[in-house]
Ligand SMILES: Nc1ncnc2c1ncn2[C@@H]1O[C@H](COP(=O)(O)OP(=O)(O)OP(=O)(O)O)[C@@H](O)[C@H]1O
């Protein structure tokens with residue numbers, strides 16, 4: 426499965442989700458390729474910190490840019506169980522190229538009013554790319570850096586459900602220090618010495634839904 430984490434907004438948690446997902450898939454025994462398709466190189470930085478803190482990184486990392494993202498992933502796809510792609514928060518050639526080869530497009534939205542208008546841009550981009558593909562990809566939206574007690578969450582969750590291009594997944598990833606703390610060590614939240622159980626449970630719920638839902642479809 427090729428899973429792309431993308432958006433048209435910076436700082437919403439894409440790299441956090443992509444890196445945790447790569448490590449989560451490794452933990453499940455999968456052979457994983459993490460593609461850093463963001464010129465900022467955050468997933469590569471994460472992996473460098475990871476390599477200095479762990480004996481074994483567990484996945485393979487490559488940095489790709491522009492149309493090469495599409496060409497290289499098409500070539501690499503048969504070699505891995507799963508490919509996770511981290512992209513930047515803008516409409517770039519790299520993100521579009523990745524959207525042509527992904528099976529799943531995963532788009533985090535932070536529950537802030539100024540983030541929400543980008544969903545229209547994301548939906549328009551999805552329409553455009555889907556029109557050029559032989560087989561459509563599955564697109565999901567979900568709340569990232571969510572405020573558990575805030576009414577903002579409900580409003581944004583409701584608004585996200587108005588876009589048929591993206592299926593809204595009701596599995597929020599909350600704003601928790603554990604995500605930032607583990608990222609600075611190059612670790613997934615569940616790899617910390619004393620993992621934040623709530624953070625781990627949130628990721629498990631989101632990733633299990635994405636992976637199992639789609640595996641079931643594949644098997645049918
Ligand atoms: N769920 C969360 N709870 C708390 N902090 C988070 C969470 N997700 C991400 N962060 C923090 O927010 C910042 C931005 O996260 P991240 O780098 O994952 O976003 P991004 O969408 O990849 O950004 P960019 O668009 O710049 O690539 C980082 O400092 C990260 O540690």
Ligand SMILES: [Mg+2]
Pocket residue numbers: 439440441463467511512513
């Ligand atoms: Mg990033």
